[in-house]
Amino acid sequence: MDNNAMLQLNGIVKKFNAGTINEKIALNGLNLTLDKGDFVTVIGGNGAGKSTMLNAIAGVWRVDSGSVILDGVDITNLPEYKRAKYLGRVFQDPMMGTAADMQIEENLALAARRGKRKTLAPGIRKSERVTYKEMLSELGLGLESRLSVKVGTLSGGQRQALTLLMAAMREPKLLLLDEHTAALDPKTAATVLDITERIVNENNLTTLMITHNMHDAIAHGNRLIMMHEGNVIIDVRGEEKKKLTVEDLLEMFRKASGGEFSNDRAILS
Amino acid sequence: MGNFIASMPSAIAQGLIWGIMAIGVYITFRILDIADLTVDGTVCTGAAVCAVLVVSGVNVWLALLIATIEGIIAGCVTWFLHVVLGIPAILAGILTQLMLWSVNLKIMSGANVAVPSRTFQVLLTQMNVPMALVFLGITAVVIIALLYLFFGTEIGCTIRATGNNIAMSRAQGINTNLTKLIGLALSNGIVALSGAILCQYQGFSDINMGKGAIVTGLASVIIGEAVIRKISKNFAVKLAGVFVGSVIYWIVYQTVVFFKLDTDLLKMLSALLVAVFLGVPYLKKQLSGRKSKGGAVNG
Structure with missing residues (x-):
């Protein structure tokens, strides 16, 4: 076993609607290894299996075959809520990552207790509020003075930034970002990406970030993978990745898949 | 008119007892976001268990405790049907409710059990409404305080x-799965407690006493929210609002009865009230959603 590996996906297969006319092989024997500290951006066309891969890692459902090894531990059969201890997740839908009817501080307090046994101790302590204030002020969104405001009143960008903070709490072994800026306007998306970059670097988090924006995929992280039909078809890292252009990527895709890149929302230029 | 005013304390007492039940409904419907129909059966289970135990000489406090535990078990059954067997929550509740119908008849060995306050030691009775109000007032405060602390x-x-947000x-x-279990068990325990208190107050338990409880409970929750909305968003105030809503409901009920209006229409009225109050926010959302459809979520 590779000691420097944070994540190993071994031959992951996931079919949806198996045995019916709508059968869809979402992940087709997927293999992927992430080294500790890797920041990998993920691109791919519609139905390439990007989100399915993240859900397989997070344990939203069981995979049909293959194994998920996280930091040397086989978590293939661990239920979603138990894996959560090791994972930080941010979703595409800004509504999905936070509890809208609970206060900002209550959401943070839940994240601060991720993977811990819950007791009848207070759901939030006074001392925590000081920490949360500091964390929020670093975001620069003015949330530090609104600790007891319900999250539902925040904008999409503020909610994604908050979800990022929550995801990075408890030192996750892996950060999973599922097109977390796709629902935001370009300016807000850029802000959230800046915050992402800072949080990943400060905590030295191993990260998988799906994006529909090829420029973002090239600009961020140390490694880029492209998925197609449930597998990784392009894997570029280091210096080679830094020199990439969108045209290179499209050309690589044509060679690897024998077809044109298609993604409704892909931003190519 | 004097008689009408004289009947108000009794209406308030009824409102407080059913308010405890409505608190159970609030926990599932508003906090856990599950419409749990088990409660129609659990009210009677609590009453039946308490009545039978008191009549057979068991200490009344112990009877209350055991009745509450029976309610907790009923909640666990619904949880099992819903979470372990994957049955939709509403149907799971209806199934448990039907099971409880048979269980309740077996507990009472019939359709009802009398617990006359002259013969048995009970905590409250409609023969002494002022004392009952004191008991119920304290009970309401204790329940609000405990739940306020628990949900913190x-x-x-x-x-x-x-x-x-389950995701x-x-x-x-x-x-x-565990949090749903705790919520359903807690809710049905409280509902059974209200049934146990009700059977002492009215002096009997009856197989029909929980019928439509879910709608009465929802109506109380909704009326309470309408009254409390402007006052405070504090959780304890929201819980108190449920009791206020229930008391208003029973004062209206008493008024309808007193002026010999058609009480057959009451269930229709409560159901319509619930339908309107749940439907209007949805329609509002639909209409405003249509206006702002399309476009990204702004930063």
Whole structure:
């Protein structure tokens, strides 16, 4: 076993609607290894299996075959809520990552207790509020003075930034970002990406970030993978990745898949 | 008119007792986001268990406790049907409710059991409404205080999160199956407690006493929310609002009865009230959603 590996996906297969006319092989024997500290951006066309891969890692459902090894531990059969201890997740839908009817501080307090046994101790302590204030002020969104405001009143960008903070709490072994800026306007998306970059670097988090924006995929992280039909078809890292252009990527895709890149929302230029 | 005013304390007492039941409904419907129809059966289970135990000489406090535990078990059955067997929550509740119908008849060995306050030691009775009001007032305050504290704990917060956003809850490591169990058990325990108190107050338990309880409970929750909305968003105030809503409901009921209006129409009225109050916010959302459709979520 590779000691420097944070994540190993071994031959992951996931079919949806198996045995019916709508059968869809979402992940087709997927293999992927992430080294500790890797920041990998993920691109791919519609139905390439990007989100399915993240859900397989997070344990939203069981995979049909293959194994998920996280930091040397086989978590293939661990239920979603138990894996959560090791994972930080941010979703595409800004509504999905936070509890809208609970206060900002209550959401943070839940994240601060991720993977811990819950007791009848207070759901939030006074001392925590000081920490949360500091964390929020670093975001620069003015949330530090609104600790007891319900999250539902925040904008999409503020909610994604908050979800990022929550995801990075408890030192996750892996950060999973599922097109977390796709629902935001370009300016807000850029802000959230800046915050992402800072949080990943400060905590030295191993990260998988799906994006529909090829420029973002090239600009961020140390490694880029492209998925197609449930597998990784392009894997570029280091210096080679830094020199990439969108045209290179499209050309690589044509060679690897024998077809044109298609993604409704892909931003190519 | 003097008689009408004289009948108000009794209406308030009824309102407080059914308010305890409505608190149970509030926990599932508003906090856990599950419409749990088990309660129609649990009210009677609580009453039946308490009545039979008191009549057979068991200490009345112990009878209350055992009745509450029976309610907790009923909640666990619904949880099992819903979470373990994957049956939709509404149907799971209806199934348990039907089971309880048979269980309740067996507990009472018939359709009803009398617990006359002259013969048995009870905590409250409609023969002495002022004393009953004191008892119920204290009970309401204790319940509000305990629930306020409970939903502020780590476990309480995870239950609230589960009802608010289940995907987020799992992503934050919350065992949502467990939180649903705690919520359903707690809710039905409280509902059974209200049944046990009701049977002492009215002096009997009856197989029909829980019929439509879910709608009465929802109506109380909704009336309470309408009254309390402008006052405070504090959780304790919201819980108190449920009692206020229930008391208003029973004062209206008493008024209808007193002026010999058609009481047959009451259930229709409560059902319509609930339908309107749940439907209007939805329609409002639909209409405003149509206007702002399309476009990204702004930063």
